[in-house]
Amino acid sequence: MVNVPRLVIAAPSSGSGKTTVATGLMAAFSERGLLVSPHKVGPDYIDPGYHALAVSSGASAAGGGRGTWVRPGRNLDAYMCGPGLIGPLFAHGAAGCDLAVVEGVMGLYDGASDQGELASTAQVSKLLRAPVVLVVDASSQSRSVAALVHGFASWDPEVRIGGVILNKVATDRHERLLRDALDGSGVPVLGVLRRTDQVSAPSRHLGLVPVAERHTDALEAMRELAERVRAGCDLEALLALARSAPALDAAAWEPGMEPVAANGGVRPVVAVAGGSAFTFSYAEHTELLTAAGADVVPFDPLRDEKLPDGTRGLVIGGGFPEVYAPELSANEPLREAVAELARSGAPVAAECAGLLYLARSLDGKPMCGVLAADARMSGRLTLGYREAVAIGDNALARAGTRVRGHEFHRTVLEPGAGADPAWGVVHPERRVEGFVQGGVHASYLHTHWAATPQMARRFVGRCVSSGDV
CATH class of the missing domain: 3.40.50.880 (Class I glutamine amidotransferase (GATase) domain)
Structure with missing residues (x-):
């Protein structure tokens, strides 16, 4: 049985801010002294590099000997590995941790082409029995955000959307309109990130530039991300949501095999x-x-x-x-x-x-x-x-x-x-x-x-x- 508190960070579509929020949460919780296990849905190699940096830099900032904490970002891909390995791979990666943060891929319900929900963030959240935090790009909308969140929350009753983080919010008035619209939705607002001073990583032809190529700049960006998330998100409510995840019936994957006789x-x-x-x-x-x-x-x-x-x-x-x-x-x-x-x-x-x-x-x-x-x-x-x-x-x-x-x-x-x-x-x-x-x-x-x-x-x-x- 796996009892590690956990959150899945998802979004309606790519470009909504999943990586910003997930990486910022990893760094912010690590800075509080929690041992955070970072995960990524799908085959992506680049985001896990930023995740690993987030938890190690956050642990270093926390002090108290946590600066030696090194945990690789691990992938959870139900297409390549099969749905049956998602729980065991998660248990292997999260062993000994206080919290696991799983960044989704694409939109919440997007998976392998012509394969239904296979390899989608929604499927992984169900396999992990993990609550989902929906990151919504709130720019250019107000009351419509409630319809969007309601649609995502009700599409699959097995997917538990436990909260929403509003990204790219313009002004105090814009925030009030969004909060008022979501007030009766049953999905609490767990964070608001403003449109100004967005922290981003440089990109090129295959996405973000890997962290190994810009380690010093990436460290500074990680500190900024952690600060933005601390200021804009309710970390206590997010941690309580993570701790509400039920026990996961999965034995940790082990690479054990009979070694070749040399x-x-x-x-x-x-x-x-x-x-x-x-x-x-x-x-x-x-x-x-x-x-x-x-x-x-x-x-x-x-x-x-x-x-x-x-x-x-x-x-x-x-x-x-x-x-x-x-x-x-x-x-x-x-x-x-x-x-x-x-x-x-x-x-x-x-x-x-x-x-x-x-x-x-x-x-x-x-x-x-x-x-x-x-x-x-x-x-x-x-x-x-x-x-x-x-x-x-x-x-x-x-x-x-x-x-x-x-x-x-x-x-x-x-x-x-x-x-x-x-x-x-x-x-x-x-x-x-x-x-x-x-x-x-x-x-x-x-x-x-x-x-x-x-x-x-x-x-x-x-x-x-x-x-x-």
């Missing part, structure tokens, strides 16, 4: 790309690799000229290599080290940004040259959930393994698949995608290994068998 008992080193160019990863991937018997060692392709000592496997996740193409290209010693590792047959798992880094070139800049393909930026956004099947045996999966993943990029790779593709996409369209050659598995598809933990164990097994460790 030669001589020495755990293989798996190098994981990080730094500003490769910021997209799920915390569970590292936990699974470690449980499978690997020593996970991070490195930064922008700065490190060699792979970690003893590297037997390489994981390169998503990020923004297109922003750092000149710097990545200039680090020729590391590019050659990656190519040499791939040539040796060692397992290499590359997703999206990692795929581009392994290519021959990116926007004309030489990359690692592992794949006979060239990448470039395009004006078209490729975005959405995918269902795919492994076409052949590879470092991550056996032939026929079915996965659900997510694609999110503005780049084009030519060709888009090798002689041995990584995946056969079966939904929403049918096509082949990615590359398998030797120990390399490279693809645009992001997957969540908590749904297929055998992928981590298979990868570590390949690390052990690829050479003496």
Whole structure:
């Protein structure tokens, strides 16, 4: 049973202020000395980075030894992981915490296309038995806000909307009109944030700039967010609402598995790309690799000229290599080290940004040259959930393994698949995608290994068998 107080922060649509409110609440409650567990509905990698910064900076501001509190932002994606894993993943992430704050995705009832409520914030709130706080962009409306809130509160009786936070409110008079309209709605106003002095993070072609690229500025923004939320929201009422969540009947997910037996008992080193160019990863991937018997060692392709000592496997996740193409290209010693590792047959798992880094070139800049393909930026956004099947045996999966993943990029790779593709996409369209050659598995598809933990164990097994460790 899970008894962690919890709130889901949702909105009628994207752009209403969910991230502002959720991140501000995480920071504000952390500053009060609460241990806050941050979560994000959906596949998004960037918001969880801000969430992690919010709880760590808030804990640091609280003092009393809480400055050492580090809790990664974790995703709750019912499409990629399945509804049955939402409760266990939440329990795993929130263990030992005083409060959990879950930021929703898109509009409250928006989920995977043509899949009903699947992967929606509403579905996750029901799976977590968590009250919802609706963040409403109140600009350009007054009494109509009551109709909007009433519609969202009554659409699904199983979704409990416990309060509303009004965002972008213009004046005292505007606030009075909004409060009067909502007075008889049965949904209390738990906060009001003014339109002026909005705190925001810079954006670019795939959304917010990741926190790893602007840590100092992001810290200052976090302090401002916490101050705005403290001033504009009823934190006591919000905490009481969170504590009203009933016990959740879920056993915490564990990455436990039988570790791969290494030669001589020495755990293989798996190098994981990080730094500003490769910021997209799920915390569970590292936990699974470690449980499978690997020593996970991070490195930064922008700065490190060699792979970690003893590297037997390489994981390169998503990020923004297109922003750092000149710097990545200039680090020729590391590019050659990656190519040499791939040539040796060692397992290499590359997703999206990692795929581009392994290519021959990116926007004309030489990359690692592992794949006979060239990448470039395009004006078209490729975005959405995918269902795919492994076409052949590879470092991550056996032939026929079915996965659900997510694609999110503005780049084009030519060709888009090798002689041995990584995946056969079966939904929403049918096509082949990615590359398998030797120990390399490279693809645009992001997957969540908590749904297929055998992928981590298979990868570590390949690390052990690829050479003496």
